[in-house]
Amino acid sequence: MELTPYVDSLQRELAVAAAAGGPEAEALAERLTAPLDAAVRLTLQEAVVDAAAEITLAMAPGSVDVRLAGRGLAFVVAPAPPEAPSGVTSPVTPSADAAGGDDGNEGGTSRITFRPSDRLKADIEAAAEREGLSVNAFLVRMLTLAVRRSGPAETTSHPATGPVATPRGGQRLSGWAR
Numbered sequence: 001m002e003l004t005p006y007v008d009s010l011q012r013e014l015a016v017a018a019a020a021g022g023p024e025a026e027a028l029a030e031r032l033t034a035p036l037d038a039a040v041r042l043t044l045q046e047a048v049v050d051a052a053a054e055i056t057l058a059m060a061p062g063s064v065d066v067r068l069a070g071r072g073l074a075f076v077v078a079p080a081p082p083e084a085p086s087g088v089t090s091p092v093t094p095s096a097d098a099a100g101g102d103d104g105n106e107g108g109t110s111r112i113t114f115r116p117s118d119r120l121k122a123d124i125e126a127a128a129e130r131e132g133l134s135v136n137a138f139l140v141r142m143l144t145l146a147v148r149r150s151g152p153a154e155t156t157s158h159p160a161t162g163p164v165a166t167p168r169g170g171q172r173l174s175g176w177a178r
Helices: 004-019 023-059 118-131 135-150
Strands: 063-069 072-078 163-165 171-173
Touching (some): 023 072, 023 135, 118 135
Antiparallel strands (some): 063 072, 163 171
């Protein structure tokens, strides 16, 4: 996707708007168009990346990845992998229940900070490359599958310390220890 036509269109619109303000406004608009080029391109890129992230959420476990291609953008669409034979699931090929449709609760996109160890980061990057996805698209896909597979979050709160029974019959201890 070439961004130049959009940037040029915005510059023409600025010139038309400045013409209504007289010669001083026209001169100012002319001086501003070159410096605004990079800012306009970056803003358009951010809008397209955000749109691709929303599309990825809607089509998970498939994804849409946006990559820089010169001064433009390129799209890589990875459709959901075909369903495995009945009863067989894998982290990449979810069961029909795990990949269920959009429940209407997904809104826009958000950013989070994730600080994995260097080794885990390298493993994530390698797995994303094997899948032909960006790290972001890969993480969105895997987290979507994990969350949908585990069901809704528990609504009961656990105490800050003390043992808590786990679904497998063991105990989990949370809090600080010395």
